[in-house]
Amino acid sequence: MWDELYFRALERVKGALPRIKGVLLAYNTNIDAIKYLNPQDLEDRIEKAGKEKVFRCSEELPEKIIEVPHLLGGILWSIKRGKAAELFVESRGVREYMKHWGWDELRMGGQVGIMANLLGGVYGIPVIAHVPQISKLQAELFKDGPIYVPKVENGVLKFVHPKEFSRDEESLTHYIYEFPRGFEVFGIKAPRENRFIGSADDYNPNLYIRSEFEENFEKIAEGVQLAIISGLQALTKENYTQPFEEIERHLEILNEKGIPVHLEFAFTPDETVRKKLVDILGKFTSVGLNEVELASVMDVMGEKKLAERLIAHDPVDPIAVVDAMIKLAEVTGIQRIHFHTYGYYIALTSYRGEYVKDSLLFAALAAATKAKLGDVRNLDDIGKALDVPVNEKAADIEDRLKKEFNLDNGIAVVNESQLSFVPTKIVAKPKSTVGIGDTISSSAFVSEFALRAAL
Structure with missing residues (x-):
């Protein structure tokens, strides 16, 4: 069943991706x-x-x-x-x-750099990226394609490829x-x-935001349909106040324009910052996280036992995952939670549609391609992951979800929300694991909205 669903999802997403005319990516890029x-x-x-x-x-x-x-x-x-x-x-x-x-x-x-190369350099979706420091080496690492950074010349805002930015920064x-x-x-x-x-580095951990973004954010937002925010994980209680003021200002502008915004979570050691993220999560449309990150969120929400359940077993207990996702949705009101772990993905959405599952399948193919080849060079590469085997252990995970939530063909209704489950493809000897989480989350978020636009 899953092999056929993977094939169909790939064809649907490939046809839908051109509908996305622009994605904003902020804030962290590095080498x-x-x-x-x-x-x-x-x-x-x-x-x-x-x-x-x-x-x-x-x-x-x-x-x-x-x-x-x-x-x-x-x-x-x-x-x-x-x-x-x-x-x-x-x-x-x-x-x-x-x-x-x-x-x-x-x-x-950096999450922004990796996502920019994937979305712009591979999927051909125009992206506007925040790059804290555009050194010559940093610029050269960007793929060719519709990848842009804002540049102000003689008071005029322009969008150029990082290689054309012409300033050698750190x-x-x-x-x-x-x-x-x-x-x-x-x-x-x-x-x-x-x-x-x-x-x-001393830029990303302090969430340095370039003047081009601070002064022209409203104009920048006019050119996009979606936004992905990342890079908040290194902030601390000593330095988070000012960056969060700017983030919330950006969120207000994006929300006013009706632009869906995804937060790509990463392990955030500082509890004060984690609590603040939970406080503002309702201003986002979507969040993506793994078991360590979800457990850290449950911990600051006072759900200590649930946090322990999330990291107690390998593979991760899917019932604990769903319980935590439901709790997070109830507390924050966020519309979409995308959980990814080794072997399976789960999405909890306040809306329903087969396209949510299709987007997860496409994301799993993109991740398997990156693991198999080391890099996704073009959209056709993703088809090369169709022959990668589906995780055998995921059958037990699926059975547990069927018994607990009446999962049928990867979809269930839980507390009036849709639960979507897919087993992932496992590459036995991956060339690299760096950037796979960013590949998963950005692929799932963007393809979901592309498929929705195609309805």
């Missing part, structure tokens, strides 16, 4: 320096930094990295759980340590430590492939 971890090298570094202290740091993630054991402990935290995490590197010394550790390749980074580097499934250090084996991210 990813990717390091493929070596077990012996990592063990040596942990021993040198103090094994006991590193292991203590691996039990619970700190709010930020201020010493080398925090970095290595964070990496170990991700390896133990097979979970992604990202922390801001405050210490200049640790930044130098990472720089000297080196990297294997440089890629486009390069913002984030260090990505990738590991495969089965990666082992000190007897700790990774249950699945993933990565740990140390973000080492």
Whole structure:
């Protein structure tokens, strides 16, 4: 059944995508320096930094990295759980340590950068991207296609490709430590492939917003149909007030124009910021998150037991997921919640339609393509993931949802909302995991609204 549904969804979405005439992407873009971890090298570094202290740091993630054991402990935290995490590197010394550790390749980074290359460079959808610093290297990492940044010349607002921006600003580097499934250090084996991210720049963590955006946001918004907001995860109780004032101003403008807005959540260590995000979530149309992020939201909402249920099992308990999604929708009033985890996706929407499930299927194909090939080069590439097998373990997940919520053909009605479920395709040996979450969320959000427009 699912193979046929995947094929049909791909054909429908490919036909619908040209209906989207513009997507706004804000706020975080950077350069990813990717390091493929070596077990012996990592063990040596942990021993040198103090094994006991590193292991203590691996039990619970700190709010930020201020010493080398925090970095290595964070990496170990991700390896133990097979979970992604990202922390801001405050210490200049640790930044130098990472720089000297080196990297294997440089890629486009930041949720905005990754989504811009996918939506504009692959799907051919015009996008307007916020790029905090447009260095020559950063600009060169953008694909060709309808990808634009605002530029003001002689008081006139223009939209140009980043390569045509013509100013060499600072390069913002984030260090990505990738590991495969089965990666082992000190007897700790990774249950699945993933990565740990140390973000080492002073623009994205403070949510620096360019003057072109601040002064011309209303004009910028006139050229788009959809918006995706991301990059709020590194804010802290010390620096979040002013950026949130600007975000809320942007949301008011987008809401006034009737532009659906998606928040791409990411693990946010600071509880104050997480609470603030929950407070303003109702101003968004949609939110995308995984189990770690959903658990962190439940935690600040006072749902401690539900938060524990979300991270207690692997694969993630789907009943706990749905319970948490219902709770989040009730508290915030948000119309669309998209949950993605290894092996399956669930969407809870206040509206109903088969197109919601189709958008999830398309997103799963895009993610499998990125995992299989390392990059999605063009729209035809996505068809190459049709032969990737559907997650075998998802049948048990589907059965549980059928028994609990009367799921039928991937769809159920829960509390007058629609629940949509799809099993994902699993690439046995992915080339990379970086950017897969951003690929999933942006593909699902944009394709859903493209399919809706086609009705």
